[in-house]
Amino acid sequence: MGNVSRWPATSGTPMKLVGPTEVASGSGRVLYLQGVASIGGAERDLLAMIKALHGFDPIVVCPNQDPLVSLVRDVGVPVVCMNMPSWRKVKALPLILPAIYRLFLILVSHKIDVLHINDLWWAPIGLAASRLAGIPCITHVRADYTPRHIRHYRLKACQICIPVSKALGQSLERSGVDPARIRLLYSGIDLSRIAENHDSAAIKAQYQIDPGRVVIGSVGNLQAVKGYEFLIRAIAHIKTAIPSILCVIVGGGDRPYAKTLYALVRELDVSDHVVFAGFCDDVYPLLSVMDVFVLASISEGFGIALLEAMALNKPVVATSVGGIPEVVIHGETGLLVNEKDSLALARAISHLLANREQAAAMGKRGRERVEACFSIKASIARLESLYAEVLGQTPMKTGVWTDHI
Known part of the structure; x- marks a missing residue:
């Protein structure tokens, strides 16, 4: 791809049979339905949940x-492999009924108590299978969908919908989902699993980053919704004033979109300033060497990567879309700008790089905010309480859904 810098992804080879066949005792069995295997925020949150879950199997x-598959197996959680057809694609129509039936058989054979769908894409198939099995179904809603889009996925039939931000909860309400069925649940991260100190010099040497470079970066799959073209254009604005700027983009994904990004890098002559690191299982080492973390999304339900960066005391520049303003407090833990505005991104990034004391203070407050509001312990406690509700082990909550956090 010319002079575009890329680092190889670290994923392994596909596997066939995985995980143990027995699970430990608990208050019930929860099956998590995940239709794609690439790793993004939804998948990292799924891994965090199954690692921290202790009252349910x-x-x-x-x-x-x-x-x-390997990451789930490494946690010690059983995996059943099954491809999920797309709900709204004509060519997938013949596959939908067989998928519903197979999922129904899995639910019955594994004596599942609750089906938890990890995003709404697979909700219609999961809902149909759970009805056949006679068990409750919960659906996570993670991306910033419009009410019109949400209506296509039949979420009115879900016992509970879990938006990851108030912005998404409001979209669910506008789509016609009964507010009594909505439970806001912010994602959380496990701070105990994050190394407090990273050897920056060794990490930069490992990834061939010159010690004299000013490093910013972003983490997320290479998808158009992440707005990477606007970040790359921002680098083109910044490089004149800060010739040592280096932007590290961590994530794999959509090849056609990635090719457009590589072409844009060459077109703007920023090949020496942008590196595509590919997928990384552990993003924290690369996050640790960034001076500023940037999320240029044009749509975002929440932004797990923001929590990961803030946990490492990194100041953040992000777009003010979806649930991001519920994570990043403008002027306190970072700076928010309008989406699709490369010049505004460049100005915000440059401001933090020029005002290091202010940036460090924002990073510190960001860490404090993660500790106070986005711990995995609190998130799992709320999730297990929700499972107990739908199983009738505790009374169903009433009142305003935004109170249920």
Whole structure:
């Protein structure tokens, strides 16, 4: 691809049979339905949930592909491999009924108590299978969908919908989902699993980053919704004033979109300033060497990567879309700009790089905010309480859904 810098992805080879066949005792069995195997925020949140879950026994159904299969297996959670057809594609129509039936058989054979769908894409198939099995169904809603889009996925039939931000909860309401069925649940991260100190010099040497470079970066799959073209254009603005700027983009994904990004890098003559690191299982080492973390999304339900960066005391520049303003407090933990505005991104990034004390203070407050509001312990406690609700082990909550956090 010319002079575009890329680092190889670290995913392994596909596997066939995975995970243990027995699970530990608990208050019930929860099957997590995940239809894609690439690793993004939704998948990292799924891994965090099954690692931290202790009152219920998790099982994961997902495609027979790495890296997700291996990562789930490494946690010690059973995996059942199954491909999920697309709900709204005509060519997938013949596959939908067989998928519903197979999922129904999995639910029955594994004696599942609750089906938890990890995003709405697979909700219609999961809902149909759970009805056949006679068990409750919960659907996570993670991306910033419009009410019109949400209506296509039949979420009115879900016992509970879990938006990851108030912005998404409001979209669910506008789509016609009964507010009594909505439970806001912010994602959380496990701070105990994050190394407090990273050897920056060694990490830069490992990834061949010159010690004199000013490093910014972003983490997320290479998808158009992440707005990477606007970040790349921002680098083109910044490089004149800061010739040592280096932007590290961590994530794999959509090849056609990636090719457009590589072409844009060459067109703007920023090949020496942008590196595509590919997929990384552990993003924290690369995050640790960034001076500023940037999320240029044009749509975002929440932004797990923001929590990961803030946990490492990194100041953030992000777009003010979806649930991002619920994570990043403008002027306190970072700076928010309008989406699709490369010049505004460049100005915000440049401001933090020129005002290091202010940036460091924002990073510190960001860490404090993660500790106070986005811990995995609190998130799992709320999730397990929700499972107990739908299983009738505790009374169903009433009142305003935004109170249920």
